[in-house]
Amino acid sequence: VGTFAFDEDTSISPGGEVTLTDRWNGMAGQVNGGYELAICTKALSQIMPFPDPLVVSGFYLRPGTPGPATVRASVLRAGKTTAFGEAGLWRDGKELVRATAAFANLNSPDQNGLLFLGTARPELPPPDEAVGFAPGLGQITIADRFDYRVAELPGWLRGQPSGNPSLEFWMRFADGRDADLTAVPLLVDAAAPPVLELGAVSTTVELTVHLRARPAPAHGPAGGWLACRATTRFVSGGYHEEDFEIWDSTGTLVAQSRQLCMILR
Amino acid sequence: VGTFAFDEDTSISPGGEVTLTDRWNGMAGQVNGGYELAICTKALSQIMPFPDPLVVSGFYLRPGTPGPATVRASVLRAGKTTAFGEAGLWRDGKELVRATAAFANLNSPDQNGLLFLGTARPELPPPDEAVGFAPGLGQITIADRFDYRVAELPGWLRGQPSGNPSLEFWMRFADGRDADLTAVPLLVDAAAPPVLELGAVSTTVELTVHLRARPAPAHGPAGGWLACRATTRFVSGGYHEEDFEIWDSTGTLVAQSRQLCMILR
Numbered sequence: 001v002g003t004f005a006f007d008e009d010t011s012i013s014p015g016g017e018v019t020l021t022d023r024w025n026g027m028a029g030q031v032n033g034g035y036e037l038a039i040c041t042k043a044l045s046q047i048m049p050f051p052d053p054l055v056v057s058g059f060y061l062r063p064g065t066p067g068p069a070t071v072r073a074s075v076l077r078a079g080k081t082t083a084f085g086e087a088g089l090w091r092d093g094k095e096l097v098r099a100t101a102a103f104a105n106l107n108s109p110d111q112n113g114l115l116f117l118g119t120a121r122p123e124l125p126p127p128d129e130a131v132g133f134a135p136g137l138g139q140i141t142i143a144d145r146f147d148y149r150v151a152e153l154p155g156w157l158r159g160q161p162s163g164n165p166s167l168e169f170w171m172r173f174a175d176g177r178d179a180d181l182t183a184v185p186l187l188v189d190a191a192a193p194p195v196l197e198l199g200a201v202s203t204t205v206e207l208t209v210h211l212r213a214r215p216a217p218a219h220g221p222a223g224g225w226l227a228c229r230a231t232t233r234f235v236s237g238g239y240h241e242e243d244f245e246i247w248d249s250t251g252t253l254v255a256q257s258r259q260l261c262m263i264l265r
Numbered sequence: 266v267g268t269f270a271f272d273e274d275t276s277i278s279p280g281g282e283v284t285l286t287d288r289w290n291g292m293a294g295q296v297n298g299g300y301e302l303a304i305c306t307k308a309l310s311q312i313m314p315f316p317d318p319l320v321v322s323g324f325y326l327r328p329g330t331p332g333p334a335t336v337r338a339s340v341l342r343a344g345k346t347t348a349f350g351e352a353g354l355w356r357d358g359k360e361l362v363r364a365t366a367a368f369a370n371l372n373s374p375d376q377n378g379l380l381f382l383g384t385a386r387p388e389l390p391p392p393d394e395a396v397g398f399a400p401g402l403g404q405i406t407i408a409d410r411f412d413y414r415v416a417e418l419p420g421w422l423r424g425q426p427s428g429n430p431s432l433e434f435w436m437r438f439a440d441g442r443d444a445d446l447t448a449v450p451l452l453v454d455a456a457a458p459p460v461l462e463l464g465a466v467s468t469t470v471e472l473t474v475h476l477r478a479r480p481a482p483a484h485g486p487a488g489g490w491l492a493c494r495a496t497t498r499f500v501s502g503g504y505h506e507e508d509f510e511i512w513d514s515t516g517t518l519v520a521q522s523r524q525l526c527m528i529l530r
Binding site: 055205 | 319351381431465477497503517518528
């Protein structure tokens, strides 16, 4: 810890001070919303009586820019199996993100044991046989923090948007950091959005993440790689949703997220 | 207004007092979570500078029971196109639900005009030719507030859970009240959950609702009826998600919701 970019850039002082660095920028010099939500989740994890974020929702009140910020977290309710908290990320005296979360212990024995998977893990070639690509998006520095591998280059990247806003790919931290649940709120927002296949560009209004299992430690040929699926089903009235799934190397669903986005152009 | 059950039972005094009635009970004498979230949404709508809820997220801190309650709402940020607020529903000095929301004007001209529907409206027989059913669930009084119509009776209702946790049906208020966006957070939580087809019973931890369009006024043969699709794709580790779509009589997607539920048995 401390040697990886994610850990350095989500380091929170005892007083709640955090520096939003310029290594997680999305468009227009603004920090990525998933990065902000991961900071809120980390602040909550330090005060909650259970180890794992279970569901986190973030509302994006204002665009954030790199620089000094403050995160304030508090417990709303600590129950027997679930605890709830809220966190606010502030910069220059203004709240950027309001997050609410439930925490639990995802390593508890599952009394019920019911398992149903209505959708399978994305079918991708092994990471070693898949196509790597550097999006080369200039100021979008967040793309440099991750490795992505795909079966074939997506249409938007070839200048030919496919019209089908769904993407499946492998993803991992470029510096070798293992994925864990604290990083998940970042991961679900850290890939190229599938609406690029419709030629659209949008900004996040709200992002909800369901965290369903701790990712398996990195090992084996797919070690460290996460299989991801990003899909938009409904674009209408100037808004769209985006769903994101993360599966670990053992084929376990780690997380499922949905965000509501406002179309900019 | 005032003559329909929903309007009577979400009436909020200037001081924020509201009576949780026993007409919206789910299991175990507890009020339905969607009913609680609709009260929070209504309280927010009275103070927000835009008319329409755009996305609402509610965390269920404690089970709620019928009786006197208080809802407190405040504006977090009022932007040019979007405003944000939070609301808490309290009973006996304890917070039951923490809600956060973004509001906008869904009747604004859509500058972009992009339309993409990756999934079609549920294909159902016309309401007059579909099968009505009274779930007859005794203490689950919320089922008496709605009419439901289906192509054929679901397996769980015949005592033969199908193993496929997906349900499509028509739905409307039983007393003839039109659906509007304030009622949507209730509607998405007011039908039998599809996990009944797996023999499971669960409780909501968090519910997010995306409100995508004002429902068309009731008229024509499908007037007042909403086409709904409820689906669970992932049951694992003692939790599952549930997605819900609402489509109006003109074929417009009105809302899309997702909740995270904890399995009880």
